[in-house]
Amino acid sequence: MIRPRTPSLFRPSTGPDQSLLVENRRLVAEIDRRKLLRGTLSLGALTFLTGCDISDHASVQSALRTVSSFNDAVQALLFDPKRLAPTYSLADVVKPPRFNAYYEVEDVRPVDPGTWKLELSGLIGDRHPWTLDEIRALPEQEIIIKHICVEGWDYIGQWSGPNLRRFLTRIGADLTAKYVAFHCNDDYMECIDMASALHPQTILATKYAGEPITDPYGAPLRLRTAVKLGYKNAKWVRAIEVTNTYPGGFWENQGFNWFAGL
Numbered sequence: 001m002i003r004p005r006t007p008s009l010f011r012p013s014t015g016p017d018q019s020l021l022v023e024n025r026r027l028v029a030e031i032d033r034r035k036l037l038r039g040t041l042s043l044g045a046l047t048f049l050t051g052c053d054i055s056d057h058a059s060v061q062s063a064l065r066t067v068s069s070f071n072d073a074v075q076a077l078l079f080d081p082k083r084l085a086p087t088y089s090l091a092d093v094v095k096p097p098r099f100n101a102y103y104e105v106e107d108v109r110p111v112d113p114g115t116w117k118l119e120l121s122g123l124i125g126d127r128h129p130w131t132l133d134e135i136r137a138l139p140e141q142e143i144i145i146k147h148i149c150v151e152g153w154d155y156i157g158q159w160s161g162p163n164l165r166r167f168l169t170r171i172g173a174d175l176t177a178k179y180v181a182f183h184c185n186d187d188y189m190e191c192i193d194m195a196s197a198l199h200p201q202t203i204l205a206t207k208y209a210g211e212p213i214t215d216p217y218g219a220p221l222r223l224r225t226a227v228k229l230g231y232k233n234a235k236w237v238r239a240i241e242v243t244n245t246y247p248g249g250f251w252e253n254q255g256f257n258w259f260a261g262l
């Protein structure tokens with residue numbers, strides 16, 4: 001069985017009147033991960049933001065949830081679908097890619113690229129499954145981008161594969177739908193908003209540093225987008241679903257926020 005690890009951000013730390021914030025780290029992380037990392041989000045600031053008197057566990061949690069879902073809506077509204085994220089040079093590329101998952105690397109169950117198929121479901125005109133060869137025959141886009149994990153680390157990677165907008169168009173997906181969800185072979189699932197799915201720097205990566213993605217790095221296909229935090233970049237993708245019904249997500253279901261834009 002898979003043993004989930006404890007992300008470093010959530011390991012208990014001490015501090016006199018910060019204990020309620022520590023208990024609610026996941027929600028605090030949503031609100032401002034930079035402030036959290038600098039340790040400058042205080043109970044006083046939260047009281048100011050929400051206008052509520054925050055003195056117990058329940059009120060801290062509900063105040064954090066309110067600010068967090070408000071943040072999601074505002075971020076989605078502010079998202080500029082044309083603004084490009086920074087790209088880097090070949091010399092910056094880390095090889096091999098840095099590994100991270102909600103479990104340890106020894107627990108990775110490798111996927112066989114030979115039998116693997118990409119399943120399609122939801123608001124898609126042509127839902128026939130795609131083999132890896134069919135996907136590899138599509139025009140490829142390469143992006144050298146920074147991967148940023150909320151746990152406080154990042155790395156620059158070189159990814160290539162079909163552009164997601166082109167792929168969604170090709171399969172007759174409803175591009176006015178709200179969500180594109182990625183179901184993975186390791187029971188992970190994440191969804192992104194359609195605007196981010198259609199962003200020019202969002203691809204279905206089948207290669208890293210010019211070579212096919214191998215395990216334990218999420219073979220054979222991963223979502224790579226320059227406009228989302230690490231946890232939105234689903235690895236070992238086995239199915240894509242287009243939907244108007246909010247499908248949740250592995251981290252969202254545990255209190256992380258949904259938009260998670262950069």
Ligand SMILES: Nc1nc2c(c(=O)[nH]1)N[C@H]1C(S)=C(S)[C@@H](COP(=O)(O)O)O[C@H]1N2
Pocket residue numbers: 097098099100101102103147148149150184185186188217230231232233234235236
């Ligand atoms: N299928 C799957 N995708 C996943 C995860 C996972 O556990 N399973 N972890 C996410 C998180 S939190 C991060 S930071 C990145 C890590 O990607 P990396 O291995 O390239 O560093 O994958 C994301 N995608």
Ligand SMILES: [Mo]
Pocket residue numbers: 100148149150151230231
């Ligand atoms: Mo992450």
